[in-house]
Amino acid sequence: MTLLAPARPTVLPSTPPRRKRNKQWIGALYAAPTAFVVGMFFVVPLGLVVWMSLHHWPLLGAPTINAPENYAGLADDELLRSAVWFTLKYTVVVTVLLFVLSFGLALMVQHRRRGVGLLRTAFFLPAAVGFASASLLFLGLLSDEIGPVNRILESVGLLDGYVSWTSGSANTALGSAVVLVLWRFAGFNMLILLTGLQAIPLDVYEAARLDGATRFQIFRRITVPLMRPTIALVLTLMITGSLLAFDQFWILTRGGPDNSTTSLVMVIYREAFIELDLGSAAAISVALLGVLIVFNAIQLGVLRRRS
Amino acid sequence: MKRLLSGTVAATLLLALAACGDDKAASGEPATADSGAKLTLWTRAATESVSKAYAAAYNATHKNQVEVTAYPNEEYPAKLASAAGAKALPDLFASDVVFAPQYASQGLWLDITDKFNALPMKDKVAPAHVRNGTWKGKNYAVPHTIDMSVMLYNKDLFTKAGLDPEKPPTSLTEFAAAARAVDKLGGDINGTYFGGNCGGCNVFTLWPSVWAAGGDVMNAEGTASTIDSKEMADVFALYRKLYDEGVAAPASKDEAGPTWLGALQSGKIGIAPAPSAWLGIIEEKATFKVGIAPISGINGGESTFVGGDSIGIGATSKNAAQAWDFLAWTLGDEAQVEVVAKGKGVPTRTDLASNKYSSADPRIVAINNLMGKGKTPYAKNFNATYNDPQSPWNTAYRGALFGDAQKSLGDGATALTASLKK
Amino acid sequence: MSRKISAAALAVLFLFPLLWSAWASVRTPTGFGLENYRRLFTSDNGIRVEHVVNSLTVCALTVGGTLLVATLGGYAFGRFTFPGKNALFLLTLAILMVPYATILIALYVLLEWIGLQDSLIGLSLVLIMFQLPFSIFMMRNAFEAIPKELEESALIDGCTSFGALTRIMLHAVRPGLITVGLFAFLTSWSEFFAPLILLNSTSKFTVMLAVVNMRTASFGAIDYAALEAGVTFMAVPCLLLFLVLQRSYVQGFMSGALRG
Numbered sequence: 001m002t003l004l005a006p007a008r009p010t011v012l013p014s015t016p017p018r019r020k021r022n023k024q025w026i027g028a029l030y031a032a033p034t035a036f037v038v039g040m041f042f043v044v045p046l047g048l049v050v051w052m053s054l055h056h057w058p059l060l061g062a063p064t065i066n067a068p069e070n071y072a073g074l075a076d077d078e079l080l081r082s083a084v085w086f087t088l089k090y091t092v093v094v095t096v097l098l099f100v101l102s103f104g105l106a107l108m109v110q111h112r113r114r115g116v117g118l119l120r121t122a123f124f125l126p127a128a129v130g131f132a133s134a135s136l137l138f139l140g141l142l143s144d145e146i147g148p149v150n151r152i153l154e155s156v157g158l159l160d161g162y163v164s165w166t167s168g169s170a171n172t173a174l175g176s177a178v179v180l181v182l183w184r185f186a187g188f189n190m191l192i193l194l195t196g197l198q199a200i201p202l203d204v205y206e207a208a209r210l211d212g213a214t215r216f217q218i219f220r221r222i223t224v225p226l227m228r229p230t231i232a233l234v235l236t237l238m239i240t241g242s243l244l245a246f247d248q249f250w251i252l253t254r255g256g257p258d259n260s261t262t263s264l265v266m267v268i269y270r271e272a273f274i275e276l277d278l279g280s281a282a283a284i285s286v287a288l289l290g291v292l293i294v295f296n297a298i299q300l301g302v303l304r305r306r307s
Numbered sequence: 308m309k310r311l312l313s314g315t316v317a318a319t320l321l322l323a324l325a326a327c328g329d330d331k332a333a334s335g336e337p338a339t340a341d342s343g344a345k346l347t348l349w350t351r352a353a354t355e356s357v358s359k360a361y362a363a364a365y366n367a368t369h370k371n372q373v374e375v376t377a378y379p380n381e382e383y384p385a386k387l388a389s390a391a392g393a394k395a396l397p398d399l400f401a402s403d404v405v406f407a408p409q410y411a412s413q414g415l416w417l418d419i420t421d422k423f424n425a426l427p428m429k430d431k432v433a434p435a436h437v438r439n440g441t442w443k444g445k446n447y448a449v450p451h452t453i454d455m456s457v458m459l460y461n462k463d464l465f466t467k468a469g470l471d472p473e474k475p476p477t478s479l480t481e482f483a484a485a486a487r488a489v490d491k492l493g494g495d496i497n498g499t500y501f502g503g504n505c506g507g508c509n510v511f512t513l514w515p516s517v518w519a520a521g522g523d524v525m526n527a528e529g530t531a532s533t534i535d536s537k538e539m540a541d542v543f544a545l546y547r548k549l550y551d552e553g554v555a556a557p558a559s560k561d562e563a564g565p566t567w568l569g570a571l572q573s574g575k576i577g578i579a580p581a582p583s584a585w586l587g588i589i590e591e592k593a594t595f596k597v598g599i600a601p602i603s604g605i606n607g608g609e610s611t612f613v614g615g616d617s618i619g620i621g622a623t624s625k626n627a628a629q630a631w632d633f634l635a636w637t638l639g640d641e642a643q644v645e646v647v648a649k650g651k652g653v654p655t656r657t658d659l660a661s662n663k664y665s666s667a668d669p670r671i672v673a674i675n676n677l678m679g680k681g682k683t684p685y686a687k688n689f690n691a692t693y694n695d696p697q698s699p700w701n702t703a704y705r706g707a708l709f710g711d712a713q714k715s716l717g718d719g720a721t722a723l724t725a726s727l728k729k
Numbered sequence: 730m731s732r733k734i735s736a737a738a739l740a741v742l743f744l745f746p747l748l749w750s751a752w753a754s755v756r757t758p759t760g761f762g763l764e765n766y767r768r769l770f771t772s773d774n775g776i777r778v779e780h781v782v783n784s785l786t787v788c789a790l791t792v793g794g795t796l797l798v799a800t801l802g803g804y805a806f807g808r809f810t811f812p813g814k815n816a817l818f819l820l821t822l823a824i825l826m827v828p829y830a831t832i833l834i835a836l837y838v839l840l841e842w843i844g845l846q847d848s849l850i851g852l853s854l855v856l857i858m859f860q861l862p863f864s865i866f867m868m869r870n871a872f873e874a875i876p877k878e879l880e881e882s883a884l885i886d887g888c889t890s891f892g893a894l895t896r897i898m899l900h901a902v903r904p905g906l907i908t909v910g911l912f913a914f915l916t917s918w919s920e921f922f923a924p925l926i927l928l929n930s931t932s933k934f935t936v937m938l939a940v941v942n943m944r945t946a947s948f949g950a951i952d953y954a955a956l957e958a959g960v961t962f963m964a965v966p967c968l969l970l971f972l973v974l975q976r977s978y979v980q981g982f983m984s985g986a987l988r989g
Contacts, residue, residue, distance in 0.1 A: 034801070034817065129960075129964045130921075132937065132941065141749060191979070257705070258702060278392060285827070377774050395841055565951040
């Protein structure tokens with residue numbers, strides 16, 4: 001089973017055809033509210049965004065068709081190009097670090113021992129803080145004015161003088177955002193990975209151990225392959241989330257210093273709300289959505305073939 | 308809490324009254340300018356207190372009732388743009404004066420040319436502000452608040468450093484000398500401070516020095532950048548040197564705006580360019596005496612950036628006549644003296660620079676008089692070109708202050724011109 | 730032993746920002762006190778009682794709406810086949826892939842068309858939509874995990890499918906429901922951009938808007954202490970709920986609800 005695989009058929013084979021058709025209608029009826037909300041508040045606005053991307057769309061007044069100008073204009077937008085690179089870099093960094101950390105935490109708390117419950121709680125609690133709140137929290141935490149980080153580092157002699165983490169240099173700005181994301185999301189991903197870990201029957205491990213497998217061999221040959229669907233789910237969520245990153249940069253680094261942490265969605269925001277060019281903002285969004293759909297479809301295809 | 312509650316009750320009662328007024332207007336009585344309409348006014352958080360003071364004074368004497376909604380500064384343009392896109396603008400909305408040409412050109416405000424020209428005091432209304440509310444010869448906005456850039460200095464530190472606290476520098480060169488003298492006091496005292504990662508701050512504090520030296524940063528239409536001029540290069544070179552020498556606080560390089568005021572309030576900075584409105588805020592808490600001086604050019608002269616907010620009538624408003632009644636009232640003597648001047652603000656009228664409240668403090672008269680010498684830069688695409696953190700201006704001045712100065716200003720002028728022409 | 734110590738150190742690192750925020754929120758220039766909270770609640774654009782009421786209203790509507798839609802939808806996806814099932818499921822998941830900033834403009838326009846602009850109901854409907862990918866996924870898997878026999882026994886007893894749902898199935902998916910409700914609460918309580926764009930009058934603002942306002946309170950100067958008070962104020966209800974309901978949501982995740 002993969003993330004996007006169709007659900008198991010639950011209709012009994014013995015069900016007579018009439019009842020089956022009835023049951024279909026009943027199923028559709030239960031899905032109707034979902035279809036309504038998704039259709040009304042997602043498909044319709046999405047259609048409007050696509051429609052916008054084909055037009056010169058002034059804030060007030062009548063839009064005029066200018067396709068494919070909005071899309072053609074993207075090619076020579078330098079800020080957009082640097083944002084694409086940055087977003088890809090960020091996605092790789094965050095996905096790798098977040099995955100390693102979450103998996104490590106999951107392994108750490110997978111067996112019931114004394115204190116494990118407390119550890120799980122501690123790792124998961126940051127997920128209870130809204131992401132915008134968490135970004136504001138880190139804004140204070142990392143600030144020179146009120147934050148403890150600089151003072152702690154100074155007192156142990158690691159730091160001398162003034163440092164601005166969020167806007168001092170490209171690396172510390174990226175680092176600030178990455179640490180924030182690790183802190184906020186590691187616990188959530190740990191919990192998902194934990195469900196995958198615990199779904200592996202214990203006797204499989206036992207058999208491997210009887211065969212004389214080392215711990216590393218067990219991890220490579222049993223844990224990872226059996227966890228593949230869960231790992232796929234977690235990676236998909238991480239990559240999609242990173243490609244759409246916005247809040248952490250908007251609040252923490254403002255895309256700086258020198259545009260070094262300007263993400264794709266920040267460029268969309270700038271096109272729409274600062275340049276007031278809704279058409280080209282919509283075009284970037286549609287392009288980004290297209291990339292994400294293709295990416296997820298490929299991942300789905302690869303995983304299906306393997307399993 | 309009690310005040311809050313009684314305020315809410317009063318507001319509710321007024322709303323109820325306003326609703327009655329509306330009914331009457333609808334039932335055939337001629338719609339007058341003060342018909343008891345409920346007017347919505349949007350503003351950014353930084354301007355909220357002034358907008359609310361205007362509204363409270365107006366509401367107390369009028370049937371119309373103005374209700375102010377404030378949005379976070381950073382997200383305010385997004386709010387306006389999405390409201391305009393949904394054709395749901397408020398009756399009145401204010402904006403940073405430098406963004407006014409953009410909103411005027413997009414038609415977000417109603418044309419008020421005839422109404423404005425009929426005002427008896429129209430020639431006395433801050434001319435630079437009025438110009439920014441103009442697009443293709445039509446007026447769309449009037450001044451709402453005024454904030455100017457000045458030099459603020461710590462008189463106590465001046466005395467300690469052997470400088471005369473009553474004789475502030477009269478040129479940018481003297482300013483640098485004073486900053487160096489204060490910086491020599493040592494410890495955690497620094498000579499000066501600036502927003503080295505804040506486009507809006509640099510526009511506000513550095514450009515007046517260019518103007519005072521007779522130069523400019525753009526052509527008059529706001530379509531071509533001239534930051535590769537000698538005047539601009541001189542100003543950057545001076546600040547760059549102060550930073551390199553450690554006279555400017557090290558935090559200046561990363562200052563994106565949020566901790567700028569805090570730095571000046573700390574009492575550890577000798578002299579720095581800043582918004583004039585901070586005079587009152589710093590004095591309120593400070594244990595030191597604050598002096599104020601005009602921003603000057605390298606060899607003298609003085610100028611200022613006449614900033615603040617403009618306000619106009621939302622293009623989709625159904626209460627245009629009533630909204631204008633409010634705007635016209637805010638420009639009148641009563642509002643300017645009893646609301647703005649009383650609240651230690653700068654009147655938006657040149658003829659009210661000295662009034663019964665400002666005469667108590669000669670420094671305030673000095674600030675008010677600066678308005679005639681200053682400028683408000685005009686450019687349609689100002690926000691995206693200068694204020695936004697992703698703007699080409701940000702790249703240019705960061706390079707000029709901390710990187711390859713020569714190249715940054717040359718490349719910067721090209722990039723800025725491209726952005727201005729959009 | 731060293732493993733235990735490093736685990737404990739990690740736990741401390743994870744808890745540290747929360748504890749620091751709480752500490753910083755009561756720290757004043759002269760010691761400790763509630764000054765920062767007083768500023769948070771009384772400054773010009775601080776939190777008002779009506780903001781809390783609005784936030785709670787939005788939370789109630791969003792949690793209720795999400796539970797209703799996701800329960801019925803999860804039941805449909807988990808236990809039925811119907812035409813367009815996979816397409817609808819994929820479409821729901823695609824909500825995760827859309828950049829927030831752009832779709833909000835379109836949503837603002839849409840809410841005007843249907844007369845729900847500047848309305849807490851309209852805001853809640855949008856928030857419900859954004860919750861659906863997680864919620865539908867969770868509830869589908871929760872319903873799938875219920876043994877066939879359980880449903881059959883209800884159907885044989887003469888229940889309609891709806892009767893089976895309300896009498897038997899709902900109880901079996903309770904941990905999933907709690908998890909879905911919890912995350913719907915968390916999002917609607919601390920969401921910032923959607924209310925900013927979709928609400929127009931101060932009287933309808935939610936708490937989070939006021940907290941973000943503290944960031945740029947006066948002339949762009951951050952009042953960090955009041956900001957941390959705001960962050961703490963926003964976090965405490967969520968932290969308490971997470972702690973109280975921990976057993977349920979862990980079970981919700983574990984009962985195969987997020988098996989992928």
